[in-house]
Amino acid sequence: DTAVSQTPKYLVTQMGNDKSIKCEQNLGHDTMYWYKQDSKKFLKIMFSYNNKELIINETVPNRFSPKSPDKAHLNLHINSLELGDSAVYFCASSQGRTNTEAFFGQGTRLTVV
Amino acid sequence: GENVEQHPSTLSVQEGDSAVIKCTYSDSASNYFPWYKQELGKRPQLIIDIRSNVGEKKDQRIAVTLNKTAKHFSLHITETQPEDSAVYFCAATDSWGKLQFGAGTQVVVTP
Numbered sequence: 267d268t269a270v271s272q273t274p275k276y277l278v279t280q281m282g283n284d285k286s287i288k289c290e291q292n293l294g295h296d297t298m299y300w301y302k303q304d305s306k307k308f309l310k311i312m313f314s315y316n317n318k319e320l321i322i323n324e325t326v327p328n329r330f331s332p333k334s335p336d337k338a339h340l341n342l343h344i345n346s347l348e349l350g351d352s353a354v355y356f357c358a359s360s361q362g363r364t365n366t367e368a369f370f371g372q373g374t375r376l377t378v379v
Numbered sequence: 380g381e382n383v384e385q386h387p388s389t390l391s392v393q394e395g396d397s398a399v400i401k402c403t404y405s406d407s408a409s410n411y412f413p414w415y416k417q418e419l420g421k422r423p424q425l426i427i428d429i430r431s432n433v434g435e436k437k438d439q440r441i442a443v444t445l446n447k448t449a450k451h452f453s454l455h456i457t458e459t460q461p462e463d464s465a466v467y468f469c470a471a472t473d474s475w476g477k478l479q480f481g482a483g484t485q486v487v488v489t490p
Contacts, residue, residue, distance in 0.1 A: 297476070307466055309423065309480040322477050356422065363476030365411040365430060370422040 269293050272357050272371035279347055280379055287342045287374045289357030297321075297363050298340040300332060303354040303373070315340055316363055347378045381406040381473040385481025392488055398456040400484045402469035405450065411472040412445060412452050417483075418465045426467075427454070459488045 270291045279285050291298065299322075300312040314322035315334045329345045340357060357371040382405040392398045404412075413428035429436045429443045429452065436443050440459075445452040456463055469481040 299478075307417075307483045307485075309468060309483075311477060311479070314476065316476075322475065365472060367413060367425045367428065368478055370424070372422050 268372075270357055270359055270369050270371040272355075272374050274374060275372060276375050276377075278377045278379065281347055281349060283347050284343070284345045285347060285376070286344070287355055287357075287376075289340045289342070289371055291338055291357075291359040291369070291371075293359055293361070293369060294338075295359040295361045295369075296337060297360045298334065298337070299358040299360075299368065300340065300342050301356040301358060301370075303356060305353070309356070313340075313342075314363075321363065344376075347376075349378050352376055352378045381409055381471055381477065381479040383469060383471050383479050383481040385469050385484060387484060388482065389485045390487070392459050392486070394459060394461060394488055394490050396459055398454075398459055398463070398486055398488075400454045400467055400469065400486075401451060402453070402471075402481050403449075403451045404471040404479075406471070406473045407447075407450065408474045409471040410474075412443070413470050413472075413478075414441075414443060414454050415468045415470065415480075416465045417468065423468060456486075459486075461488050461490060464488045 297316045299314045313332045318334045354373045358368040360366045360368045385402045410431040415423035416426045417423040442455045466483045
C-alpha cells in the first residue's frame with residue numbers, strides 16, 4: 267500500500283545507454299514531480315505535471331524526457347546517459363499545485379559507469 | 380524565481396539541547412514553507428509546515444517560525460534525541476507551485 271512507488275530502486279548502467287525510471291502514486295493526487303538529489307544532497311526540481319500536463323520544466327538537458335500516461339503515473343526516460351547523471355532521482359506527488367505537502371517515493375539511485 | 384538559502388550546513392548538538400536551522404527566501408509571493416527530514420538512505424518526509432498567514436506553529440518538540448517581512452523562517456527542535464539525527468531541508472513554494480529546497484542541514488545529535 268505504498269503511496270508513491272518508484273522502480274527500480276537501484277540502477278547501474280554504462281555511459282551512452284538509455285534507461286527509464288517508473289513512478290506510480292495511489293494517493294489520488296493531481297500533481298507529480300521529478301527531483302534530482304546530487305552527491306551533496308541538494309534536491310533540485312526537474313519536472314512537474316498536473317493532470318498529465320507539463321507545468322514545470324527546469325533547465326534540464328533534453329536527454330531527459332518525462333512522460334505521464336495518466337495522472338497516477340510519471341515516468342522518466344533518460345537518453346545517452348552521462349557520468350554526471352549519477353544521482354538519486356525522487357518522484358513525488360501532491361494534491362494540487364501549491365501549498366500542499368509533497369509525498370516522495372523511495373528514490374532511484376542511478377549510477378553511470 | 381525563488382531562491383532558498385539555509386544555514387548552517389552542519390549542526391552538532393548534545394542530546395537534550397535545542398537545534399535551530401534558519402532559512403531565507405527571495406520571492407515575496409511565496410506562501411507555503413514546509414520542512415522535510417531525510418534520514419540516511421531514505422526519502423524526504425514532511426515534519427512540519429507553515430503558511431504565510433501564520434507566524435508560528437508547534438508540534439510537540441518541533442516548531443517553525445515565519446517572518447514574512449524579513450523573508451525568513453526557522454525550525455526549532457527542543458530536547459533533541461539521537462533519532463533526530465538526519466538532514467533537514469527547508470523549502471518554499473512559489474506562485475507556480477514550484478517547491479524550491481534549501482541546501483540542507485546535517486544534524487548530528489550526540490548522546
